[in-house]
Amino acid sequence: MKPTHDQRINAAARAIDSHGDGVRSFDMTDEQRVTDLLTSLRHHCQSNDLDFTGLVRASNTQFQHE
Numbered sequence: 001m002k003p004t005h006d007q008r009i010n011a012a013a014r015a016i017d018s019h020g021d022g023v024r025s026f027d028m029t030d031e032q033r034v035t036d037l038l039t040s041l042r043h044h045c046q047s048n049d050l051d052f053t054g055l056v057r058a059s060n061t062q063f064q065h066e
Contacts, residue, residue, distance in 0.1 A: 005066070 003011070019037045020026065028036065045052035 002066075 016030075016033050016037055019040060020028070020033055023036065023040070025033065025036060042052045044050075045055065
């Protein structure tokens with residue numbers, strides 16, 4: 001069964017909080033925290049030979065179909 005929208009929202013909030021704890025960024029706005037998480041994900045993709053832009057496109061397609 002696919003996760004509900006609320007489950008996805010809650011999981012994203014936990015990921016953002018966990019990332020903030022990991023990089024010790026406690027004084028950022030919500031927008032800055034999301035941007036910082038995306039930047040870290042871009043670094044992760046680069047170091048693991050993953051196509052970040054392609055994954056963002058795939059995510060957008062999945063989002064549009066939900």
